[in-house]
Amino acid sequence: MHFATFILKNLTRRRVRTALTVVGLGVAVGSMIALLGVSHNVERSVESAFDIRRVDLVVMQKGKPLMTDSHITEYLVEQVRKMPEVERVSEGVVSSANAVRSDGKTGDPFLVQGWKPDNFGFEDMTVTAGRRLRPGDRHKVMLGRILAGNLGMVVGDTVAFVGVGDPYEVVGVFDSPVVFEAGGAVVPFAEWQALAYGSEKLVTGFSVRVRKASPDSAAEVAAAKAKIEALRDPERSRLELTALSPDKYVDSVSQLQLIRAVSWLVTAIALAVGVISLLNTMTMSVLERTQEIGILRAVGWPRGRVVRMIMGETLVLAAAAAAAGAVLALAAMRTLTLMPAVNGFIEPDLAPGVVARGFALTVLVGLLGGAYPAYRAARLLPTEAIRHD
Amino acid sequence: MTDPADHLLYAADVRKTYRDGDVHAVNGVTLGVRDGESVAITGPSGCGKSTLLNLLGALDRPDAGEVYFRGEPLSGRRDLDRFRARQVGFVFQSFFLLPTLTARENVQVPMFEGPRLSARERARKADGLLELVGMGGRSGHRPSQLSVGERQRVALARALANDPVLLLADEPTGNLDSANAAKVLDLLTQLRKERNLALLVVTHSPDVAERADRVVRMRDGRVVDDGTRPA
Ligand SMILES: Nc1ncnc2c1ncn2[C@@H]1O[C@H](COP(=O)(O)OP(=O)(O)OP(=O)(O)O)[C@@H](O)[C@H]1O
Numbered sequence: 001m002h003f004a005t006f007i008l009k010n011l012t013r014r015r016v017r018t019a020l021t022v023v024g025l026g027v028a029v030g031s032m033i034a035l036l037g038v039s040h041n042v043e044r045s046v047e048s049a050f051d052i053r054r055v056d057l058v059v060m061q062k063g064k065p066l067m068t069d070s071h072i073t074e075y076l077v078e079q080v081r082k083m084p085e086v087e088r089v090s091e092g093v094v095s096s097a098n099a100v101r102s103d104g105k106t107g108d109p110f111l112v113q114g115w116k117p118d119n120f121g122f123e124d125m126t127v128t129a130g131r132r133l134r135p136g137d138r139h140k141v142m143l144g145r146i147l148a149g150n151l152g153m154v155v156g157d158t159v160a161f162v163g164v165g166d167p168y169e170v171v172g173v174f175d176s177p178v179v180f181e182a183g184g185a186v187v188p189f190a191e192w193q194a195l196a197y198g199s200e201k202l203v204t205g206f207s208v209r210v211r212k213a214s215p216d217s218a219a220e221v222a223a224a225k226a227k228i229e230a231l232r233d234p235e236r237s238r239l240e241l242t243a244l245s246p247d248k249y250v251d252s253v254s255q256l257q258l259i260r261a262v263s264w265l266v267t268a269i270a271l272a273v274g275v276i277s278l279l280n281t282m283t284m285s286v287l288e289r290t291q292e293i294g295i296l297r298a299v300g301w302p303r304g305r306v307v308r309m310i311m312g313e314t315l316v317l318a319a320a321a322a323a324a325g326a327v328l329a330l331a332a333m334r335t336l337t338l339m340p341a342v343n344g345f346i347e348p349d350l351a352p353g354v355v356a357r358g359f360a361l362t363v364l365v366g367l368l369g370g371a372y373p374a375y376r377a378a379r380l381l382p383t384e385a386i387r388h389d
Numbered sequence: 390m391t392d393p394a395d396h397l398l399y400a401a402d403v404r405k406t407y408r409d410g411d412v413h414a415v416n417g418v419t420l421g422v423r424d425g426e427s428v429a430i431t432g433p434s435g436c437g438k439s440t441l442l443n444l445l446g447a448l449d450r451p452d453a454g455e456v457y458f459r460g461e462p463l464s465g466r467r468d469l470d471r472f473r474a475r476q477v478g479f480v481f482q483s484f485f486l487l488p489t490l491t492a493r494e495n496v497q498v499p500m501f502e503g504p505r506l507s508a509r510e511r512a513r514k515a516d517g518l519l520e521l522v523g524m525g526g527r528s529g530h531r532p533s534q535l536s537v538g539e540r541q542r543v544a545l546a547r548a549l550a551n552d553p554v555l556l557l558a559d560e561p562t563g564n565l566d567s568a569n570a571a572k573v574l575d576l577l578t579q580l581r582k583e584r585n586l587a588l589l590v591v592t593h594s595p596d597v598a599e600r601a602d603r604v605v606r607m608r609d610g611r612v613v614d615d616g617t618r619p620a
């Protein structure tokens with residue numbers, strides 16, 4: 001017999017209790033993994049948009065963590081474009097919109113981006129039907145693959161944006177490696193700017209690709225960042241810019257911060273529930289086995305082996321729960337991303353890193369949940385346990 | 390004669406009190422057991438026999454006095470677990486087998502703390518010991534599937550798991566009918582001889598006492614007759 005066999009036998013003797021503990025802990029761990037996964041995927045999809053386009057800096061209005069609250073004058077965009085350190089600039093007007101679906105009902109909100117024809121984004125999108133936006137297009141829209149599916153529309157259909165007067169004609173459907181773009185729409189820059197800001201020449205933000213001449217590109221990016229942040233529009237001297245690397249930008253977006261905060265809160269709750277559930281199960285199990293543990297001590301097991309036995313049992317429970325949780329989380333994400341409200345924002349897959357983090361946290365839960373029962377078991381005296389002979 | 394070094398196990402004036410000194414369960418006992426010797430301890434219920442056995446087997450530490458193993462004081466050892474695992478085999482009145490384990494597995498439990506063996510070697514050794522106690526055919530059975538006499542024989546095999554030099558048995562036939570008791574006793578006697586084990590057995594049974602080299606009589610936590618004086 002292996003020591004591990006003994007540990008497993010201790011768990012299988014109370015099948016129902018073991019199963020219930022694993023399921024309970026698995027649900028907690030599953031919700032934790034699912035939320036960490038969602039949060040991770042949302043961040044990744046935003047970050048990947050910039051990575052793919054080799055964006056070095058994302059420029060927004062300073063002090064506006066909500067992306068759609070940022071408003072920057074075109075004067076500043078042009079100043080940046082003129083900088084010798086800067087290779088390329090892509091600005092956009094971004095807002096969220098609703099549209100009427102082909103079945104006449106109003107769909108879920110999605111992102112609409114007003115892009116100029118030379119926007120970086122056009123370069124990595126795959127047009128799957130119809131064509132790209134062209135200079136001079138008016139009231140034309142390209143739908144992302146997922147949005148086209150959600151709205152039930154194809155090239156040639158017309159889209160009625162809620163609150164926008166004239167309908168837009170669908171000229172193309174595109175796929176994008178960036179999930180929220182595949183779930184959104186792209187329209188011509190000028191008319192979307194007019195809709196959002198009236199006659200004011202404003203944009204939501206812009207991306208910058210820094211010109212890299214020397215091997216020390218980090219220093220070049222840092223220099224460009226400092227220069228951009230020092231810029232002022234003489235007509236709007238209070239307007240300041242913040243230029244962040246894509247990963248810092250993702251950290252700063254308040255919607256993403258909220259998702260992250262919620263997922264960590266749920267994680268904390270799941271961990272607490274997990275620890276308590278294991279504490280309960282294992283303490284009960286130790287108390288029930290007082291006499292047996294006394295025998296083990298009597299026949300020469302040191303405290304350390306008793307501790308290893310209880311911790312081993314707890315960790316096996318935790319590992320089983322982590323496996324069950326990962327499966328549940330994947331199932332939950334697959335189900336979640338079938339819903340049009342979210343399929344345009346997150347990918348349905350669990351990143352291996354997230355699953356690994358979930359496992360690591362569950363092992364931590366196991367260590368915490370097993371420590372006290374193991375301590376109780378180690379304290380049992382053989383004479384007390386076998387006294388009632 | 391009274392030198393700890395002459396004995397395998399030697400208790401020198403050991404004492405144990407319970408309930409904050411109210412109950413003097415063992416009240417100054419001096420007692421030695423030599424290699425291969427068998428000693429029966431008898432006395433009225435509550436006179437401290439089990440308590441003494443626990444002290445001798447290092448399941449408990451005395452409040453005063455000293456227990457010596459091969460002349461070395463046990464109080465100086467930090468690894469009493471190892472002492473129990475390697476030198477002592479315990480047999481209890483109610484067997485104390487683990488209910489989830491088969492006979493073969495029960496016998497292997499002390500082996501985790503014995504000499505290093507692979508899982509296969511442990512299993513083989515357990516089978517050998519079960520064979521020895523006449524339980525070779527029942528090694529895959531759990532305790533609940535065995536008769537009480539069979540359970541005690543499995544417990545005996547477990548006590549021998551790490552080839553101890555000393556067996557401590559607390560009323561080993563107390564839960565057995567006379568036929569089963571006789572079988573277990575025969576086995577105990579035979580194994581003791583074959584393996585040159587020292588045996589300390591607490592018993593109420595005259596049959597058990599009769600087979601011992603020496604009978605120690607206790608009363609009120611003291612030894613009243615250590616069986617060394619000729620009657
Ligand atoms: N853990 C304990 N706490 C308090 N008192 C105890 C404890 N263990 C034993 N005693 C008391 O110590 C005395 C000796 O007990 P012990 O079990 O050694 O007697 P015994 O001779 O083995 O009796 P029996 O023949 O009934 O088994 C008894 O009065 C008993 O009640």
Ligand SMILES: [Mg+2]
Pocket residue numbers: 438439440559
């Ligand atoms: Mg007793």
